[in-house]
Amino acid sequence: MTNKTIDLICQRRSIRSYKSTPLTSEQINEIIQAAQSAPSSNFLQCATIIRITDSEKRSELAHYSGDQSYIVQAPEFWVFCADFNRHFQIDATIPLEKAEQLLVGCIDTTLMAQNAVIAAQSLGLGTVYIGGLRNNIAKVTELLALPKYVLPLFGLCIGYPDQNPDIKPRLPKQLVFFENHYQPINHQLLAQYDSQMRDYYGHREINQKTNGWSDKIAETISKGQRDFVLNYLHKQGWITK
Ligand SMILES: Cc1cc2nc3c(=O)[nH]c(=O)nc-3n(C[C@H](O)[C@H](O)[C@H](O)COP(=O)(O)O)c2cc1C
Known part of the structure; x- marks a missing residue:
């Protein structure tokens, strides 16, 4: 560095x-x-x-x-x-x-x-x-x-x-850093990253897993929904208008 x-x-x-x-x-x-x-x-x-x-x-x-x-x-x-x-x-x-x-x-x-x-x-x-x-x-x-x-x-x-x-590996730079306009996902790079993450999860000391990164996205997002948040926000005075 x-x-x-x-x-x-x-x-x-x-x-x-x-x-x-x-x-x-x-x-x-x-x-x-x-x-x-x-x-x-x-x-x-x-x-x-x-x-x-x-x-x-x-x-x-x-x-x-x-x-x-x-x-x-x-x-x-x-x-x-x-x-x-x-x-x-x-x-x-x-x-x-x-x-x-x-x-x-x-x-x-x-x-x-x-x-x-x-x-x-x-x-x-x-x-x-x-x-x-x-x-x-x-x-x-x-x-x-x-x-x-x-x-x-x-x-x-x-x-x-x-x-x-x-250290947990991050997405390749090309998937998160674009020039001038948005870019569709590069599946080849994503597959490489998934394989890197599979390796990381499979070898880390605690909480080992067999998945990569993209194959858990749907599960991760749907389990963290906290449907009550919007109601709560309204009660606390946020985004009522
Ligand atoms: C806003 C936010 C909330 C998080 N909440 C939790 C949490 O409740 N429990 C936990 O163990 N880690 C939590 N994390 C840590 C993430 O799991 C962690 O940053 C991510 O897996 C990347 O790993 P790293 O921080 O070791 O690079 C949270 C991270 C952020 C940014």
Whole structure:
């Protein structure tokens, strides 16, 4: 790789087992500062992080997320929320119900989170996102007392890695990086990638599988539907207009 930053980014992989060593407050502050340095649409700064230090709440959140044990094990667990409630408190007359607001909130929050991920990694820490939180999004909302216009998008476990998983191969560049116009899928390249993924899944240390990538897409997408999300969004004040 050409420099340390790119190398660091390309070496990232999700960590699902952590040492008990806590983070120092300096480390936490540095990660938050890096997270807040992310760009923000119209500088609206519409993201909020909730650090979960209450062990009972942590266990509840782990349960709501499908009993993912590393949520309890990780020294830090943060919930990233798209947040327009701050703006609502400043001026209750601003219209916040348009679909665009949802997009802006999700984009800002995700940019902030990924900055936190890379900052944590630069400190020798590992992370994993927890979208499983949305399995029980209404219960998470209640547990964290999230008001209207606040949307818990995902959690993030942070801590020193207690495992060393392989890097997961990505789609070939030609399938995701086009010039000037959209390109139909190149099936030959896809087949090569499937074979690479079959090899990766078949040889990794834990959770070995026999599938490739494209043969599991339909199953993966249909099992993650969370049909209740639209209703939930409406209740929280999102995309009602
Ligand atoms: C928004 C988001 C939510 C995710 N939710 C979970 C989760 O609930 N549990 C989990 O173990 N991994 C979760 N992941 C991690 C992905 O499974 C992982 O990033 C993907 O398989 C690629 O592997 P890598 O991160 O090791 O490169 C999530 C990732 C993202 C971006």
